[in-house]
Amino acid sequence: PRRIIIDTDPGQDDAMAILLALGSPEEIDLLGIVAVAGNVPLARTAENARKVCELAGRPDVKVFAGCDRPLAHALVTAEHVHGKTGLDGIELPPPRMPLQDRHGVDFIVETLRREPPGTVTLCALGPLTNLATAFSRAPDIVDRVEEVVLMGGAYFEVGNITPAAEFNIYVDPEAAEIVFGSGVKLTVMPLDMTHKVLVTAERLRAFRDFGTRLGEAIAGWLDFFERFDVEKYGSVGGPLHDPTVIAYLIRPELFSGRFVNVEIETRSALTRGMTVADWWGVTDRPANAMFMGDADAEGFFALLTERVRRLG
Ligand code: BDR
Ligand code: CA
Numbered sequence: 001p002r003r004i005i006i007d008t009d010p011g012q013d014d015a016m017a018i019l020l021a022l023g024s025p026e027e028i029d030l031l032g033i034v035a036v037a038g039n040v041p042l043a044r045t046a047e048n049a050r051k052v053c054e055l056a057g058r059p060d061v062k063v064f065a066g067c068d069r070p071l072a073h074a075l076v077t078a079e080h081v082h083g084k085t086g087l088d089g090i091e092l093p094p095p096r097m098p099l100q101d102r103h104g105v106d107f108i109v110e111t112l113r114r115e116p117p118g119t120v121t122l123c124a125l126g127p128l129t130n131l132a133t134a135f136s137r138a139p140d141i142v143d144r145v146e147e148v149v150l151m152g153g154a155y156f157e158v159g160n161i162t163p164a165a166e167f168n169i170y171v172d173p174e175a176a177e178i179v180f181g182s183g184v185k186l187t188v189m190p191l192d193m194t195h196k197v198l199v200t201a202e203r204l205r206a207f208r209d210f211g212t213r214l215g216e217a218i219a220g221w222l223d224f225f226e227r228f229d230v231e232k233y234g235s236v237g238g239p240l241h242d243p244t245v246i247a248y249l250i251r252p253e254l255f256s257g258r259f260v261n262v263e264i265e266t267r268s269a270l271t272r273g274m275t276v277a278d279w280w281g282v283t284d285r286p287a288n289a290m291f292m293g294d295a296d297a298e299g300f301f302a303l304l305t306e307r308v309r310r311l312g
Contacts (some may be wrong), residue, residue, distance in 0.1 A: 001029040002121055002146075002249050005108060007066065008242070009038025009126030010048035011082055012089060012221035016304065017125055017242040018049065019218070020250075022056045023307035027250045031111060031120065032062040034104035038126035038171055039078045040086035042068040045126070048087045050095035055217055056311045059097035066104030066130035070172035078167055081228045089224030090217045108134040112141040121249065124150035124179075125242040127168050132175035135182050147185045149245045152176065153262070153275030154191035155291070162273070166191050169264065170273030177264040186289040188262065189244045190275065193255065193292040197244060197300055198237035199226055206305045214311055240304075247300050248292075250307075254299045257292035261285040 006021060008014045021028045033053070035046035046065040053061040069075050082088065100107070108130065112120055122145055124131055135142055152168035153176075154160070161167040169176045180186065199222050208219035222240075229238030248255050261278040263285070265271045277291050 001025070001027050003029045003031055003115070003119055004121045004123050004249065005031050005034060005111060007034045007036055007122060007124045007126065007130050008049060009036050009040070009045045010052060011039045011045070011086055011125070011242065012225040013240050013242040014125045015048070015052045015087060015221060016218070016240060017123070017246050018052045019056055019308045019311060020243045020246040020304055022058055023310045024246070024250055028246065030061060032064060032107055034064045034066045034107060034130055036066045036126045036130045037068050037075050038168065039082045041075065041077065042066070044086050046099055047095060048085070050097050050099065051087065051092045054095055054097055055092060055214060062100050063097070064100045064102060064104035064107045067133055070127060070129055071132060071174040076161070076171050078161070081225070083224060087221065089222070090220035092217070105130050105133045105137065109138040109141055112144045113138070117144040118146045120144070121146045122148045123245050124148060124152070125245060127171040128152070128175040128179045129172045132172070132178035135178055142182050142184050145184050147187060148179060149187045149189070149248055151189045151194065151242045151245050153188055155275060155277040155279060157191040157195050160191060164271040165273030166275070169275055173264050173266045173273040176273070177266055180262055180264055180288060187248065188289050188291050189241070189248065190291060191239070193257070193295050194239040194241040194244055196295050197240050197297045198235055199240050200237040203237065203301045206301070207308070210309055212312060214308070218308065243304055244295065244300065247303055251299065251303055254296045254303070255292045256294045257290055259287045259290050261287050262289045262291055
């Protein structure tokens, strides 16, 4: 199986990504989860990650808290999308499983230094603050990473937090610039692709039809999370961003894109956090990222439903 660390700011769609990973033990070996400040502040994302593990019957998963603010700017959160707790839509009890003592960035650095080179993949589902901090503090780990697969950015679809920028990149563009410029093998799941992966009423019903507490929780989350995008875009369902990162590791053939140059805008007030993807190859800047543009939505939801159902 692919050995992964999930770096995340749960978030209902982050929660679905964690569940997909936990439901796929043949393909995914989850070494740990590191929380980052993003959708909601760090205290909540660190708590939400543990709630999700407990809901999945996996209180043994190691959950760490990482950075509580972006590298260079004040934190911007997204309660308008995810609700006050970050996981609105269903009440869950406070987690009983512990938060690990070590800082999440130290966990990332130590794991990459300990494990054989090229055997650990970093899955980033929130702002890139933890990854960038680890890469800056310990540049030797960059070559040891198997791959970074991240949800973030947008090019044709453009922004969801400003007209030009996607939320995860917008919150910490300086961190994104470090990761995109690091030379690491990089695969990007931007809004261009996630906006083709919509939670229709029928796909939502499939979770409720589990008839389990987990199915009910998922339906509650997705119903809440959907509302925002359905109202905003007038689409048949909201995009389910973050689990595409995990699905890509299990079934890469569900996704297609181009290996292109992607640069991060950090200076312009108007387009801060924009991922400028050279999709048409009009510059000679070297390609640094596989930038996904399309997905097999039916295949993706079939995989997600099947794997999450296994968790009971
Ligand atoms: C991204 O931002 C967050 O709100 C979601 O969890 C996802 O990671 C989408 O722009
Ligand atoms: Ca997220």
